[in-house]
Amino acid sequence: MSLKTAVIALAVAGVATLGGATSASAVPIMLQFNVAALGNFTANTGDVTTATTITNGAPTVVGAIQQNNIGLVAGQTVTLAPNPMGVTVGSAFTKSFTAGGNTFVETLTVTSATPTANALGILAAGTITCTVGAGCAAFDPTAVFWSAAYTQNAGPGTQINGSFNNSTTPPPPQVPEPTSMVLLGMGMLGAGIARRRRQ
Numbered sequence: 001m002s003l004k005t006a007v008i009a010l011a012v013a014g015v016a017t018l019g020g021a022t023s024a025s026a027v028p029i030m031l032q033f034n035v036a037a038l039g040n041f042t043a044n045t046g047d048v049t050t051a052t053t054i055t056n057g058a059p060t061v062v063g064a065i066q067q068n069n070i071g072l073v074a075g076q077t078v079t080l081a082p083n084p085m086g087v088t089v090g091s092a093f094t095k096s097f098t099a100g101g102n103t104f105v106e107t108l109t110v111t112s113a114t115p116t117a118n119a120l121g122i123l124a125a126g127t128i129t130c131t132v133g134a135g136c137a138a139f140d141p142t143a144v145f146w147s148a149a150y151t152q153n154a155g156p157g158t159q160i161n162g163s164f165n166n167s168t169t170p171p172p173p174q175v176p177e178p179t180s181m182v183l184l185g186m187g188m189l190g191a192g193i194a195r196r197r198r199q
Contacts, residue, residue, distance in 0.1 A: 028168065029070060029104070029128050029142040034063035035078050035164035044084060047156035049115035053084035054150060057162065062097065066167075070130075070139070071100025087122055087150075089113055095146070095166075102133030106144050106166075122148040128168065142168050 039057030041048075048054070062076045078097045085093045087110060095106040108126035115121075128144040130136035147165045152158050 026138055026140040027069070029130065029139050029144075030168055031068050031070065031072065031128065031144070032066040032167040032169060033068065033072065033165075034065075035060050035166060036063040037162050037164075041150060041160035041162050042084075043150075043160060045156075048120045048150045048152050048160050049118065051120065051150075052086065052088050054087050054160070054162075055084040056080050058083075060164075068099070070102065070104065070135075072097070073099070086110065087113055087120065093124075100133075100135060102130050102135045102139075105129055105131050106146070108144070108146055118154075119149060119151040122146075122150070123171070124148075143170070144168050145171055147171070 037057035037060045039059070041057050042055040043051035044053045044055075045051050060078045060080060062072060062074050062078060065072055065074060076097055076099065078095055081094050081096075085091070089110055089112065091110045093108055093110075095108065097104055106126055106128045108124040110122055110124045112123040113120065124146040126144055126146075127141050129141040130139045145167050148162060150160055150162045152160055
């Protein structure tokens with residue numbers, strides 16, 4: 001068998017395998033909601049912009065809901081652990097809540113921590129999974145994204161406020177994806193070569 005024939009046979013086998021694969025009956029978890037903290041926050045350094053951990057106000061509850069397919073309603077308690085929670089890049093935490101008789105757990109890792117003059121922005125990414133309940137078989141583990149903004153009313157040591165957003169829809173990319181960068185680089189290289197040939 002020639003190399004060309006072998007490559008074609010492998011490609012056909014791969015397509016047949018993918019075409020014959022059956023998909024699971026479970027669906028992705030669809031969520032987008034805000035979390036409101038009813039208590040105050042405390043930064044371990046007294047200044048939210050230099051904090052490495054923040055104690056979350058208690059209790060935290062589900063606020064406005066934009067989308068969900070799990071029976072989530074406003075006012076349900078959301079538990080964040082550990083508390084105090086790490087707010088530096090690489091810090092891991094969980095968020096759990098009950099909806100429609102099922103318990104959902106989000107396992108997240110902080111991917112970005114951006115301090116400004118009197119605020120701290122946090123981005124985290126991970127997975128949400130249905131862990132307990134008869135309805136769990138209907139849901140696949142799904143990528144989840146979380147953002148938080150902690151602000152101080154004045155300077156260090158004053159009241160800290162927080163707002164949280166939770167979504168299974170990825171945020172827009174802040175930097176070009178690698179493929180775009182490669183294409184841009186190749187285009188610039190080609191333009192440079194063409195310019196040099198003209199000279």
